[in-house]
Amino acid sequence: xxxxxxxxxxxxxxxxxxxxxxxxxxxxxxxxxxxxxxxxxxxxxxxxxxxxxxxxxxxxxxxxxxxxxxxxxxxxxxxxxxxxxxxxxxxxxxxxxxxxxxxxxxxxxxxxxxxxxxxxxxxxxxxxxxxxxxxxxxxxxxxxxxxxxxxxxxxxxxxxxxxxxxxxxxxxxxxxxxxxxxxxxxxxxxxxxxxxxxxxxxxxxxxxxxxxxxxxxxxxxxxxxxxxxxxxxxxxxxxxxxxxxxxxxxxxxxxxxxxxxxxxxxxxxxxxxxxxxxxxxxxxxxxxxxxxxxxxxxxxxxxxxxxxxxxxxxxxxxxxxxxx
Amino acid sequence: xxxxxxxxxxxxxxxxxxxxxxxxxxxxxxxxxxxxxxxxxxxxxxxxxxxxxxxxxxxxxxxxxxxxxxxxxxxxxxxxxxxxxxxxxxxxxxxxxxxxxxxxxxxxxxxxxxxxxxxxxxxxxxxxxxxxxxxxxxxxxxxxxxxxxxxxxxxxxxxxxxxxxxxxxxxxxxxxxxxxxxxxxxxxxxxxxxxxxxxxxxxxxxxxxxxxxxxxxxxxxxxxxxxxxxxxxxxxxxxxxxxxxxxxxxxxxxxxxxxxxxxxxxxxxxxxxxxxxxxxxxxxxxxxxxxxxxxxxxxxxxxxxxxxxxxxxxxxxxxxxxxxxxxxxxxxxxxxxxxxxxxxxxxxxxxxxxxxxxxxxxxxxxxxxxxxxxxxxxxxxxxxxxxxxxxxxxxxxxxxxxxxxxxxxxxxxxxxxxxxxxxxxxxxxxxxxxxxxxxxxxxxxxxxxxxxxxxxxxxxxxxxxxxxxxxxxxxxx
Numbered sequence: 001x002x003x004x005x006x007x008x009x010x011x012x013x014x015x016x017x018x019x020x021x022x023x024x025x026x027x028x029x030x031x032x033x034x035x036x037x038x039x040x041x042x043x044x045x046x047x048x049x050x051x052x053x054x055x056x057x058x059x060x061x062x063x064x065x066x067x068x069x070x071x072x073x074x075x076x077x078x079x080x081x082x083x084x085x086x087x088x089x090x091x092x093x094x095x096x097x098x099x100x101x102x103x104x105x106x107x108x109x110x111x112x113x114x115x116x117x118x119x120x121x122x123x124x125x126x127x128x129x130x131x132x133x134x135x136x137x138x139x140x141x142x143x144x145x146x147x148x149x150x151x152x153x154x155x156x157x158x159x160x161x162x163x164x165x166x167x168x169x170x171x172x173x174x175x176x177x178x179x180x181x182x183x184x185x186x187x188x189x190x191x192x193x194x195x196x197x198x199x200x201x202x203x204x205x206x207x208x209x210x211x212x213x214x215x216x217x218x219x220x221x222x223x224x225x226x227x228x229x230x231x232x233x234x235x236x237x238x239x240x241x242x243x244x245x246x247x248x249x250x251x252x253x254x255x256x257x258x259x260x261x262x263x264x265x266x267x268x269x270x271x272x273x274x275x276x277x278x279x280x281x282x283x284x285x286x287x288x289x290x291x292x293x294x295x296x297x298x299x300x301x302x303x304x305x306x307x308x309x310x311x312x313x314x315x316x317x318x319x320x321x322x323x324x
Numbered sequence: 325x326x327x328x329x330x331x332x333x334x335x336x337x338x339x340x341x342x343x344x345x346x347x348x349x350x351x352x353x354x355x356x357x358x359x360x361x362x363x364x365x366x367x368x369x370x371x372x373x374x375x376x377x378x379x380x381x382x383x384x385x386x387x388x389x390x391x392x393x394x395x396x397x398x399x400x401x402x403x404x405x406x407x408x409x410x411x412x413x414x415x416x417x418x419x420x421x422x423x424x425x426x427x428x429x430x431x432x433x434x435x436x437x438x439x440x441x442x443x444x445x446x447x448x449x450x451x452x453x454x455x456x457x458x459x460x461x462x463x464x465x466x467x468x469x470x471x472x473x474x475x476x477x478x479x480x481x482x483x484x485x486x487x488x489x490x491x492x493x494x495x496x497x498x499x500x501x502x503x504x505x506x507x508x509x510x511x512x513x514x515x516x517x518x519x520x521x522x523x524x525x526x527x528x529x530x531x532x533x534x535x536x537x538x539x540x541x542x543x544x545x546x547x548x549x550x551x552x553x554x555x556x557x558x559x560x561x562x563x564x565x566x567x568x569x570x571x572x573x574x575x576x577x578x579x580x581x582x583x584x585x586x587x588x589x590x591x592x593x594x595x596x597x598x599x600x601x602x603x604x605x606x607x608x609x610x611x612x613x614x615x616x617x618x619x620x621x622x623x624x625x626x627x628x629x630x631x632x633x634x635x636x637x638x639x640x641x642x643x644x645x646x647x648x649x650x651x652x653x654x655x656x657x658x659x660x661x662x663x664x665x666x667x668x669x670x671x672x673x674x675x676x677x678x679x680x681x682x683x684x685x686x687x688x689x690x691x692x693x694x695x696x697x698x699x700x701x702x703x704x705x706x707x708x709x710x711x712x713x714x715x716x717x718x719x720x721x722x723x724x725x726x727x728x729x730x731x732x733x734x735x736x737x738x739x740x741x742x743x744x745x746x747x748x749x750x751x752x753x754x755x756x757x758x759x760x761x762x763x764x765x766x767x768x769x770x771x772x773x774x775x776x777x778x779x780x781x782x783x784x785x786x787x788x789x790x791x792x793x794x795x796x797x798x799x800x801x
Binding site for chain 2: 036
């Protein structure tokens with residue numbers, strides 16, 4: 001999982017050199033027409049995914065879930081239970097795949113790591129004064145290192161939305177670069193970095209596109225819509241704009257970046273709409289847990305229920321699926 | 325390599341629609357036999373015969389016009405607007421209730437994808453009846469005089485590209501204004517008009533207010549040439565439109581014509597690029613390009629042409645072509661063998677004139693009429709594919725350097741039905757919109773229709789407006 005890839009794309013040295021050059025670049029990106037983007041997302045959502053395609057999509061969606069608990073009331077017991085669920089989402093069916101990761105606060109990363117062991121399910125930790133990001137940089141970096149030291153395979157950081165909206169792009173960029181540095185381990189490996197925009201606060205699709213490029217240039221492995229603490233969280237059109245950004249970024253640099261919508265995706269039907277969008281906008285290369293994730297908790301049980309329905313032809317009640 | 329995420333077939337059920345083996349003419353509220361030679365209507369996707377259709381000869385047309393005249397004199401012109409509105413609202417509601425049936429039948433008979441007939445055609449049809457129902461008792465406030473009157477009997481001839489939608493565009497305003505109608509659907513797509521006739525019966529519309537006569541060109545000629553009609557409304561090709569205009573010249577008949585087009589879709593270098601690509605695809609591949617206002621000429625600013633074309637080709641490669649009844653189909657069948665022949669011929673002219681053809685690599689079904697989404701680059705104004713209406717999924721790509729050049733090229737056509745402008749700069753949109761000689765100018769979108777918005781052409785694209793308050797004028801004096 002961890003790797004020591006080069007930090008920056010030399011292609012963007014000129015762009016990231018100064019506040020002015022960053023601004024010129026980000027504001028020179030093609031605009032997003034809100035009506036058109038929303039119409040495209042709504043159009044893709046009418047795809048009808050049936051039988052074999054639905055079976056494929058449900059299993060893939062389960063494998064893409066970052067099973068999440070981010071509450072003040074989280075305890076080691078809760079995190080262990082969630083980890084067990086992540087490894088064996090459907091205890092009655094050994095063919096059911098595990099989720100991609102368990103997503104917790106940094107102080108729970110060690111517990112999750114211990115519980116998940118060598119199962120292959122990753123530990124993702126939200127860091128950098130999640131969810132608001134309102135703390136000094138050294139605190140954010142300490143928060144990150146703490147999670148990395150506890151064994152987190154992935155760090156979900158938040159950007160400084162205040163700085164972004166004030167036009168201080170260099171500040172946001174430098175912070176992402178610094179957090180990515182903090183993801184390095186002593187053994188030379190590095191935790192993967194997901195960069196959360198909180199698109200509900202950025203509000204416009206133009207901002208989402210700019211934030212996407214800013215984070216990708218700063219070396220993000222994943223770009224992520226939301227913390228789940230602000231409404232609206234993930235939406236189809238926001239994810240569309242981000243998928244277009246990672247597609248265009250690969251065209252330019254050859255480097256692939258993942259996308260993670262998080263928050264508000266609760267049903268299998270919704271998840272399948274996202275997968276259709278991944279397939280038709282970014283392309284099939286992104287149809288993999290390494291490149292697309294769902295940040296979710298209640299979604300998993302609906303996926304399991306639909307999966308069981310596909311296999312048995314019957315719906316069983318919610319009592320037949322575990323609540324963790 | 326096949327995609328790991330291969331969409332399984334998701335066909336809409338045909339069981340919802342009950343197609344009879346044969347259909348008569350709808351005259352004076354009843355289905356009657358025609359006296360011409362009957363003809364068959366087929367599904368263009370499979371060439372399967374769907375039904376046998378009666379052909380109306382001159383005597384049948386005469387009977388229909390007489391029925392319309394009687395209904396006008398005795399019933400419809402005497403009803404107050406609010407009573408006419410009740411019938412129109414009722415029809416609109418029945419269309420909504422039977423929307424799935426109408427959508428499936430339209431896709432079967434026309435070849436268009438079910439997602440378009442279901443999500444575009446039929447909802448706009450219902451909206452049109454609702455909209456004009458609202459006008460029926462407010463005509464004196466529409467700005468067409470203090471005491472506007474109906475014209476009488478309207479002869480209406482419609483094309484095969486949007487069979488039911490064009491019927492709605494014609495019948496809804498005519499009835500709202502107090503006219504009665506005789507309508508001839510296209511010979512390749514009569515079925516939804518005949519189902520609409522059943523809906524008129526279901527709505528208890530007084531007999532003779534709506535009459536449907538099926539047939540080909542001869543039936544249409546008999547209808548528009550009939551001395552008993554007061555108004556001729558035609559949507560179709562410019563050649564036939566000219567013939568109609570000649571045939572009614574010197575009579576008291578009022579005429580509106582909605583004819584061909586060769587719309588320019590103009591993309592400036594500051595356009596929202598992903599949405600522009602969508603708009604180009606919607607502009608030319610919507611309804612297999614069988615759209616009179618299709619954006620068949622792409623004018624793209626030279627500085628972004630290469631990038632835009634790459635994105636466009638990538639997007640075109642994701643279009644799904646096939647069974648019109650499959651809910652995931654984006655591109656359906658060409659409506660007829662005759663139309664397919666014309667598309668092929670003009671595309672070959674494009675090759676011969678030196679334009680470069682690129683088409684989506686896809687397997688075409690062996691039966692039925694199919695043409696892959698295609699674009700031609702290196703096209704200049706002198707090429708026939710930049711001047712003549714192809715009426716198929718074929719896009720001609722031209723470039724420009726400045727707004728003035730874009731405008732000059734866009735207006736350099738005998739047509740003037742629609743145009744599109746793509747830029748993030750509002751002032752440029754306003755400048756272009758006021759200088760483009762086209763009835764509709766879309767800004768950062770394309771092929772959007774709404775009953776409240778007037779639609780119609782400049783120059784050889786016809787005259788008169790349909791839709792909106794303006795659309796009432798064609799049916800009032």
